[in-house]
Amino acid sequence: MSHHIVEVQNLSYTYADGTKAVDGISFLIHHGESVAVVGANGAGKSTLLLHLNGYLTPQKGKVRIGDFPLTKKTIKDIRKTVGMVFQNSDDQLFMPTVYDDVAFGPLNLGLPAEEVEQRVLEALSRTNSEHLKDRPPYKLSGGEKRAVAIATVLAMSPDILVMDEPTSNLDPRARRSLIDLLSGFHHTKIIATHDLDMVLDLCERTIVILDGKIMADGPTLEIFQNTDLLVTCHLEKPLRMQPCPVLKPKVLK
Amino acid sequence: MAKIDTAFFDLSKLEEMANNDTVIHRIDPRIKVLVASMFVICVVSFHKYTISAILPFGLFLIIVMGLAEIPAFFLLKKIVLVSPFAIMVGIFNPLFDQQPIMVLGAITITGGWVSFVSILLRFGLCVGAVLVLIASTGFNTICLAMVKLGMPKIFAVQLLMLYRYIFVLIEEGLRMYQAMTLRTFHGRAIAMKTYMHLAGQLLLRTLDRAQRIHLAMLCRGFDGNIRIRQSLRMARLDIFFLAACFAILLLMRCYNIPAMFGRLITGIT
Numbered sequence: 001m002s003h004h005i006v007e008v009q010n011l012s013y014t015y016a017d018g019t020k021a022v023d024g025i026s027f028l029i030h031h032g033e034s035v036a037v038v039g040a041n042g043a044g045k046s047t048l049l050l051h052l053n054g055y056l057t058p059q060k061g062k063v064r065i066g067d068f069p070l071t072k073k074t075i076k077d078i079r080k081t082v083g084m085v086f087q088n089s090d091d092q093l094f095m096p097t098v099y100d101d102v103a104f105g106p107l108n109l110g111l112p113a114e115e116v117e118q119r120v121l122e123a124l125s126r127t128n129s130e131h132l133k134d135r136p137p138y139k140l141s142g143g144e145k146r147a148v149a150i151a152t153v154l155a156m157s158p159d160i161l162v163m164d165e166p167t168s169n170l171d172p173r174a175r176r177s178l179i180d181l182l183s184g185f186h187h188t189k190i191i192a193t194h195d196l197d198m199v200l201d202l203c204e205r206t207i208v209i210l211d212g213k214i215m216a217d218g219p220t221l222e223i224f225q226n227t228d229l230l231v232t233c234h235l236e237k238p239l240r241m242q243p244c245p246v247l248k249p250k251v252l253k
Numbered sequence: 254m255a256k257i258d259t260a261f262f263d264l265s266k267l268e269e270m271a272n273n274d275t276v277i278h279r280i281d282p283r284i285k286v287l288v289a290s291m292f293v294i295c296v297v298s299f300h301k302y303t304i305s306a307i308l309p310f311g312l313f314l315i316i317v318m319g320l321a322e323i324p325a326f327f328l329l330k331k332i333v334l335v336s337p338f339a340i341m342v343g344i345f346n347p348l349f350d351q352q353p354i355m356v357l358g359a360i361t362i363t364g365g366w367v368s369f370v371s372i373l374l375r376f377g378l379c380v381g382a383v384l385v386l387i388a389s390t391g392f393n394t395i396c397l398a399m400v401k402l403g404m405p406k407i408f409a410v411q412l413l414m415l416y417r418y419i420f421v422l423i424e425e426g427l428r429m430y431q432a433m434t435l436r437t438f439h440g441r442a443i444a445m446k447t448y449m450h451l452a453g454q455l456l457l458r459t460l461d462r463a464q465r466i467h468l469a470m471l472c473r474g475f476d477g478n479i480r481i482r483q484s485l486r487m488a489r490l491d492i493f494f495l496a497a498c499f500a501i502l503l504l505m506r507c508y509n510i511p512a513m514f515g516r517l518i519t520g521i522t
Contacts, residue, residue, distance in 0.1 A: 096269065097269075
């Protein structure tokens with residue numbers, strides 16, 4: 001089925017100040033795949049993600065989401081298909097209460113009131129945050145905020161989830177429950193992150209980028225075993241794949 | 254600084270209050286907007302030396318506030334917070350307007366002082382009325398009501414964005430101020446130049462953040478139309494409320510009720 005495919009072809013983007021953030025990136029993501037995009041700070045991950053929901057339109061190259069090529073005309077459809085979870089939940093939550101925030105998307109889709117309510121409650125229950133629905137978002141804890149931010153996206157029932165650093169600023173337990181939550185989703189997932197241990201849990205495929213270019217694209221385990229590649233790209237093996245530093249201090253180099 | 258911090262942060266408490274359910278909250282937002290505007294027009298249109306005739310408006314506001322279950326102290330704090338603007342407007346009146354109006358024993362009260370008090374009173378009432386309106390309706394709903402009453406949509410969106418931007422601006426500003434105070438020692442005055450950099454930084458940062466929030470709105474299908482959960486419905490009770498409020502407000506505007514009461518009780522004409 002050609003549905004829910006993310007196709008990026010030779011994409012380049014240069015910011016107004018001359019920074020070449022994305023430089024000729026191409027990849028193809030199939031339905032139901034879970035893909036990690038990893039790379040150093042400033043490697044171009046965020047810029048790449050901004051193309052996937054049409055916030056930036058490609059200066060060069062092509063982006064294709066599902067059946068639509070990304071153009072000004074198809075942006076609305078694309079935004080319905082691609083749900084974006086921001087790095088900073090505070091940017092994503094802007095309504096006075098959690099309920100209003102989750103309802104914002106469905107209301108904008110023009111759904112009738114009962115449907116909106118149903119969607120909101122469903123999204124909140126899927127992220128285990130029904131009890132927060134009358135609280136103001138800015139008073140929630142980091143983990144709760146992230147859960148609600150994901151609920152706001154789920155309420156739009158997107159086919160593809162794009163996430164920028166979903167585990168940043170979370171305590172270990174909140175991180176674990178987020179990973180459990182995400183592993184239960186059957187959406188196509190694209191996750192930009194530095195949390196390589198999470199990648200091991202969630203993504204079978206990894207794309208490594210450096211200076212706006214793809215350095216590697218393949219099965220996660222294979223890529224994480226390539227120490228040289230990781231070092232060039234300012235990365236380290238996930239902790240789980242490193243030898244135990246207490247038992248074998250000499251092996252670590 | 255912590256004080257300003259909490260005072261502003263309280264602003265969003267207004268929005269929380271808007272989710273309460275009282276007699277006032279249930280009234281159609283369009284009616285509330287109309288009554289609030291009428292209130293402001295009446296209060297503002299008094300003669301500059303008027304004080305006593307304005308007082309009943311305070312009573313009106315207090316009653317509405319009570320019905321809407323808005324804590325008075327909270328509202329008072331908000332009014333005091335913005336009062337410097339009104340004080341700036343009126344502060345020179347006592348200097349320029351030296352015309353005596355009243356003599357109480359050894360003290361002569363000049364027209365300037367009377368008009369200064371009048372300005373503060375009006376200011377307090379008007380800001381109070383708007384705050385009560387927001388606390389009993391919610392900002393989004395007010396904007397929607399104004400659109401329904403004929404305001405161009407673009408103004409409503411501007412207002413909404415402005416309202417969101419305030420919070421972003423305050424948050425970023427406080428963070429920068431904190432960072433600056435942590436590296437300023439011995440209570441040394443901060444050079445004007447630093448402030449200029451700070452202001453510029455603040456603008457750029459908040460623009461960035463506002464852009465991200467706007468992006469978040471776009472991602473969830475925002476297209477410039479305001480949509481709220483409840484649908485607006487005008488009931489007979491709403492019309493009655495509107496008529497009653499207008500009648501009361503006009504009555505208070507046309508007759509000096511405290512003076513009439515005074516005459517009634519003292520019998521002096």
